[in-house]
Amino acid sequence: MDFEIPQELKDFLVGVRHFRERELMPLEHEFLINGDWDLKTRLELEAKGRQAGFWALDVPEEDGGQGMDEFAMCLVAEELYKHPAMFEFGGSPEPALYLCSEEQKKRFYYPVINGERKSAYAFTEPDAGSDFARIKTSAVRDGDEWVINGRKTFISHVDRADFLILFASTNPGAGSRGVTCFLVDKDTPGFEVSRPIPTMGDAWTPYELTFENCRVPHENVLGEVDKGFAIADHQLTHGRVRIAAYQLGMAQRSLDLAIEWAKQRTTWGKPIATRQAIQWMIADSYVELEAARLLVYKAAMTYDKEGGRNEAFAAKLYATEMAQRVTDRCLQIFGGLGYTKELPIQSFYRQIRVWRIGHGTAEVHRWMIARSLLGLKSDA
Ligand SMILES: Cc1cc2nc3c(=O)[nH]c(=O)nc-3n(C[C@H](O)[C@H](O)[C@H](O)COP(=O)(O)OP(=O)(O)OC[C@H]3O[C@@H](n4cnc5c(N)ncnc54)[C@H](O)[C@@H]3O)c2cc1C
Missing domain, CATH: 1.20.140.10 (Butyryl-CoA Dehydrogenase, subunit A, domain 3)
Known part of the structure; x- marks a missing residue:
């Protein structure tokens, strides 16, 4: 395997280092004392990154991104994580969103790339973490809708998110073969952010979520039913x-x-x-x-x-x-x-x-x- 970093990427990484040194480092003390920046500061830094050309780095060029591969993205992450704020450049959809249908792309994928919306993903539940195939949050089909009930825990970035990539059981007893992925707008009735969970870490707080008869249209199923695992x-x-x-x-x-x-x-x-x-x-x-x-x-x-x-x-x-x-x-x-x-x-x-x-x-x-x-x- 050849780990030689191409010159073009080396030059790009110099730019990332300059961004860290000029934009993030002056705010490091404030971050360390308060344990985080406020959301406004994060969004301003994201906007500065965007102006400097650091946006949608791993998005395919045909979708308006810069088409960087994971190797390049890891080098960028390595540079940015020399700062404790866990800051990342914006405009990068979660990998799951690449599976969006054309119609879903308009509501979820492109808005992330354009910086209009953000997502959080939710697998973990109070009774199912490592053993994720045993999730109990259920989604039951009712006509053109799915009715979701259950609880998720330790879900990060919910405070910054506009929608959830949610995994629910659609075939109880089928384990990993009965999990479906849904895209759930945060303002959907029946979906509630129940409480933040204070942790020993800086930079972000995970949340507990509750779903009570939360109705999601069938068109919000990501991929195929029962194939979410x-x-x-x-x-x-x-x-x-x-x-x-x-x-x-x-x-x-x-x-x-x-x-x-x-x-x-x-x-x-x-x-x-x-x-x-x-x-x-x-x-x-x-x-x-x-x-x-x-x-x-x-x-x-x-x-x-x-x-x-x-x-x-x-x-x-x-x-x-x-x-x-x-x-x-x-x-x-x-x-x-x-x-x-x-x-x-x-x-x-x-x-x-x-x-x-x-x-x-x-x-x-x-x-x-x-x-x-x-x-x-x-x-x-
Ligand atoms: C700050 C924070 C942020 C998080 N953000 C998210 C998020 O955004 N979205 C999300 O879905 N989840 C999130 N999580 C949840 C995280 O992914 C789970 O905590 C993790 O998967 C472990 O699950 P658990 O906590 O239920 O531990 P458990 O599965 O209950 O494990 C408890 C202990 O048993 C051990 N254990 C379990 N099974 C085995 C085995 N077969 N063999 C040996 N040892 C075993 C584990 O290693 C662990 O030591 C977050 C968690 C934290 C703390």
Whole structure:
């Protein structure tokens, strides 16, 4: 596999770095102290990105985007995630939305590309997270409509979203073969955002959602009835690759900061950089980060060619655990200062924790990889 970055992409990434340095970094302190920016600030930054040409990067050119592949998108994410705000450029639909019919595209896909609408996706329920095929939120057909009842939990970005990519059971007892994907406008009667769920992380809050006799027209079924599980699986594979790339940015920035600090900070008359305890932390972090980078790049390139489910599991599993170790060491190198909100490392450290859970837990990733290598069936 050739990980050589084409010159054109290198130039583009310089632009992304400049954007981070000029637009995001001046707002870092405010972000760290408050744990987030307000929505207005995020939207203004998105608009600035758009003006600078950073918009709809991974959307096909024929749909008005820039046609970047996942490898390029991972490099962009790596650069942006050196900032703790988890800021991303706008205009990129969730992968599931590429399955929209022509009519659905007008209501959901193009408005996302045009920056008029945003989406959130909802799989998880109070009784079904990892074991997502056992969701209980039901959708029952009634003429030209589906009637949805149930609860979803831990749904991110609902506050910023205009519609949901919702997964519901349409064939109870059929497990993964009875899940259907619906596009649900946020103002649909019967759909309620019940409560925010405070977490240890910065930058966003997940929500609990309730559906009570929520009627959705049949034309809002995404893909085919009972075939939603494959849509979810594809969406999650894509997300895992991208999440793995985030870890590279967070770990790299932490390591860069720690190296600079180790050279300046003196104890007993010498920079701590001269102490083997510190050197080993730096060396181990570098080696693990480089290893993760190769896994992420491979997963992204495989995704571009053929999907690469196992590669995505491996990249996210290794990169999230790597980033947790690296940020932990880097925080340690800073001593007390590392624990403060003067620095982004503590924010990265808390954020990374969720990526070992969300989009599939580390344990389930290991299980999936092993199951695939051992040739075991899905319920084994
Ligand atoms: C901040 C945040 C944001 C989120 N955003 C979203 C979102 O936008 N949309 C969405 O749909 N979901 C979202 N989630 C939900 C997330 O995807 C789930 O939390 C995750 O899939 C794990 O499910 P669970 O929490 O139910 O844990 P469980 O499935 O109950 O797992 C509990 C523990 O058991 C372990 N375990 C489970 N099964 C096995 C097994 N077979 N072998 C070994 N160990 C096992 C797990 O690894 C874990 O340690 C979010 C979660 C968080 C915390």
